Amino acid sequence: MPWRKFVLIFVCLMTCVTARAELPAWDAAAQMLAEPAFGKKLEAIGQLQVVRDERILTLLTHLMDGDLYVAGEKNRVALRIEKEGGYEAVDAVTGESFGAADSNQMKKIMINNALRKPLRGAVASFELTSPTLEVRKSAAENLVKSVDAQLLPQIVAAIAEEKNNGVRETLILARGLIEINATEASTRLGALESFDGILK
Numbered sequence: 001m002p003w004r005k006f007v008l009i010f011v012c013l014m015t016c017v018t019a020r021a022e023l024p025a026w027d028a029a030a031q032m033l034a035e036p037a038f039g040k041k042l043e044a045i046g047q048l049q050v051v052r053d054e055r056i057l058t059l060l061t062h063l064m065d066g067d068l069y070v071a072g073e074k075n076r077v078a079l080r081i082e083k084e085g086g087y088e089a090v091d092a093v094t095g096e097s098f099g100a101a102d103s104n105q106m107k108k109i110m111i112n113n114a115l116r117k118p119l120r121g122a123v124a125s126f127e128l129t130s131p132t133l134e135v136r137k138s139a140a141e142n143l144v145k146s147v148d149a150q151l152l153p154q155i156v157a158a159i160a161e162e163k164n165n166g167v168r169e170t171l172i173l174a175r176g177l178i179e180i181n182a183t184e185a186s187t188r189l190g191a192l193e194s195f196d197g198i199l200k
Contacts (some may be wrong), residue, residue, distance in 0.1 A: 011130055026051045028095050030059055034077050038112055045115070049122035052086045056125040059092050064119045069106040072098045080096070080106065124151050128158035140167050143174035152178050169198050 026139040032044035048056045062079055064070040071078035071089040080101045081088045098105075111119065115178035125137035136158075143155060167199050172194050179191035 030077050030093050033063060034109055038115060039114055045118050045122055049125060060119060060123050064123055068109045070109060071106045121151060121154055124154045128154055133164060136167050140170035144170060147177045149178045173198055
């Protein structure tokens with residue numbers, strides 16, 4: 001299991017233990033992700049991305065990776081957690097265990113290409129504004145490794161807020177790798193100048 005996903009699951013489970021007695025206000029939006037209509041899923045993503053809760057980052061990351069499910073008697077959104085000898089189904093909001101992750105009792109939540117752009121943007125926004133330095137650092141490095149012009153607004157916003165010099169320089173590099181391909185000559189020149197400031 002990738003370390004990022006392991007950390008997200010751990011944070012989610014630790015948070016869920018303390019919040020199990022009361023469902024968060026965003027639970028209804030989380031459950032909308034299980035709706036068959038992609039329009040409902042898009043609406044849910046829009047509602048969730050404005051709430052800052054690490055469990056939502058876990059939800060959206062798993063959804064983007066095609067690893068979010070519906071499980072339990074009430075058909076709630078669930079994570080599939082790797083355990084020794086198999087998998088366990090866990091409520092993605094409350095942390096409640098549904099027992100062994102039987103493929104006959106779990107239904108994968110599907111997404112289409114129209115959802116991928118807002119989903120990537122929402123995940124990037126969460127990661128780039130995370131209170132955890134390592135999460136922001138990893139997110140910035142991934143933006144350099146995999147250039148995505150659609151994420152430029154999130155990168156620009158993160159640069160304005162980032163306090164760590166190393167992460168900020170990585171974000172500036174990520175921005176430059178996008179803007180170097182801009183149609184405007186002045187934007188391309190600005191990208192080159194930003195490289196000069198970082199790659200000394």
